[in-house]
Amino acid sequence: MIRLCVLPRLVLLFAAAILSVAVGCSSAPKSSSAGSKSLSGTDEQIFMGDTIEKNYDPNVIMKRAEAFFEKEEYPEAVIEYQHFLDLHRVHVLASYAQFKLGESHFKMKKTADRDPEPVYRALETFEKLRKDFPGSQYDGDAVDRIHACHNMIAEAYYLIGQFYYRREAYLAAAHRFEAVTKQWPEMDVAGEALYYLALTYSDLGADDWAREKLTVLAERYPNNKFRAESKQLLARLETRQPAMAVAMTGVSSNGASSNGASANGAHALNGARPHSPSPPTVSPVSALRDANGVSPAPRTFLCRLGIWC
Incomplete structure (x- = not known):
């Protein structure tokens, strides 16, 4: 009789133990998933809601900006950093x-x-940092970034100049190359821009300006990568100058007779009144004036290159 009473109690205790173990195993994953859900919500809660605290609290705004920056979502980070400021x-x-x-x-x-x-925009922002927060711990990094911005802008101008040069738009190309040499002379591409400026002047027929730029290139950037090309270009300019001088001498010696003959021929053919040739001492500008002393409109090839007309 006693054994029959003890047996049901043992069965009940064993069943209770199994049930407690099963409940414990099933509840453990639920608690871990709930914990992970709360952790993920910690990062997302700064983006949710539209309360006054989240829109104006400096810590919340900074957290949003930093989160966007870490995700490389830079346009959104710009908005949040500017909102903070x-x-x-x-x-x-x-x-x-x-x-x-x-x-x-x-x-x-x-x-x-x-x-x-x-x-x-980056250049403007870093310059504003140095102006509004002088002596800050970010001043040195701002100086490095400003230098990098100037270098990139100079490189952009240089590439645009090369674009125009390849299309034989020499005035536009010279304008960009000259901008690099004047505004960013200490940048990496300044020497290359100076060489292409001399090359552009040579193609435009401004040999004196081309020689001048090559001289400056050799003095200011002695280790530029166009050293051999610069010497070759200078040699071509030197050989072209005597030939041009000989041609101009022939024109000046034969100019009077040629002009006289052409004038007489025109008078004979067209019945127009003859005119005397211009004396050698007349300047080119005065030689362009008509019979009434009025100068015609300047032509493109008379425009001074440095004015970029």
């Missing part, structure tokens, strides 16, 4: 926000042959 210009993190704003613009740049607008 608009609301909290005197905050302790204002200089950091200004620096990261410039970094976001800088990282939006593509190659040098693409739109340089992000580089211009």
Whole structure:
């Protein structure tokens, strides 16, 4: 009788133990999934909702900006960093926000042959950082970024000049090459731009200007990569100058008789009144004047190259 009473109790205890183990195993994954869900929600909660605190709280705005920056979503990061600066210009993190704003613009740049607008915006932002937050801990990095921006802008001008040069638009090409040599003479492409400027002047027939630029190139950038090409170009210019001088001498010696003969021929054929040839001392500008002393409109080849007309 006693054994019959003990047996059901043992069965119940064994069943209770199995049930407790099964409940424990089934509840463990639920708690871990709930914990992971709360962890993922921690990063996303700064993007959800439209409360006043989330729109104006500096910590929340900075967290959003940093999250976008880490995801390389730079246009969104620019908006958030600028929003932070608009609301909290005197905050302790204002200089950091200004620096990261410039970094976001800088990282939006593509190659040098693409739109340089992000580089211009980055340059403006870094210069504003040095102006509004002088002596900040980001000042040294801002100086390096400013130099990199100038280098990229100079390279963009140089590539545009090469584009025009290949299409034989020499005035437009010379304008870009000269801009590089004058505005960014310390940049990496300045020596190459100076060589192409001399080459462009040579193609335009301005040999004196071409020789001058080659001289400056040898003095200022002695280790430029166009040293051999510069010497060859200078040699061609030197050989072309005596030939041009001989041609001009022949024209000046035969000019009077030729002009007289052509004038008499025109008088004989057309019945027009003859005119005396211009004396050798007359300047080219006065020689272009008509019978009434009025100068005609200047022609394209008379325009001075440096004016970029």
